[in-house]
Amino acid sequence: MPHPGPLFIAEASSNHGRDLGRALRFVDVAADAGCDAVKFQLFRINRLFAPEILAKSEKHRARQQWELPLDHLAPLAKHCSERGILFSCTPFYREAVEELRPYVAFYKVASYELMVTGLLAACAATGKPVVLSTGMAMMDEILGAVATLRAAGCSDITLLHCVSAYPTPSSEANLAAIQSLRDATGCRVGWSDHTRRPAVIERAVHHWRARAVEFHLDLDGRGAEYASGHCWLPGEIAPVIARIRESFAADGTGFKEPQPSERDDRAWRADPSDGMRPLQAVRAVWEPDQ
Secondary structure: OOOOOOEEEEEOOOOOOOOHHHHHHHHHHHHHOOOOEEEEEEOOHHHHOOHHHHHHOHHHHHHHHHOOOHHHHHHHHHHHHHHOOEEEEEEOOHHHHHHHOOOOOEEEEOHHHOOOHHHHHHHHHOOOOEEEEOOOOOHHHHHHHHHHHHHOOOOOEEEEEEOOOOOOOHHHOOOOHHHHHHHHHOOEEEEEEOOOOHHHHHHHHHOOOOOEEEEEEOOOOOOOOHHHOOEEOHHHHHHHHHHHHHHHHOOOOOOOOOOHHHHHHHHHOOOOOOOOOOOHHHHHHOOOOO
């Protein structure tokens, strides 16, 4: 049974530290928090950064310790299935699309790869849904990416309005762009959060009708990316999700009829003959509780 409201995607980022046990805990924590999906990243540093950068930067070379091992994919996907949560992963190089294909429910393409048309087309050609973040992008670049996905066969596209600052100031969230993207592309549109602010997520959902919410998660404040300030902890994000779920559950069907909790009181309405409670038929047989 799907949850009401938007699709919530927990981004484990590189906070797993190449530890399979820790990565599996991300699945459990995301499921326990009420998420619909958990997402990892599949990159190789020597395919992600140009050799000129790696030659000069120890900081970038050190990110090799953030790489997700390929042999983690199968157990992560299996555990997601067991917990009733979707498994997704971001491919950062062309071959990663095929490496992920047996396991992912959908592909997520990062903002930084929005202009890599070969990667977009490869994801689309699998026939799986594609979620695309749009941080830093101009509208013409986004339209071009959507056109690439559609031309390559993707019919299930979700765009995420995103600000690629880690963290993002709330004042720069620019949530109104959710509607601009929806109008320009006809796609489902959501919000990829880097603000770590409940009010921003709730505004994106309730006012701008974000259909998906992605957020970065850490288990305990010890993940590689937590210090940057954009990662939520389980105890922070779970009540936000619960509050949004509850608000959507309150919408009901829209059909006006007595609800189960009020049906017994129908007989205690004022009778139209004299304006007094309860109805005449109830008065005739009513006895007080002992």
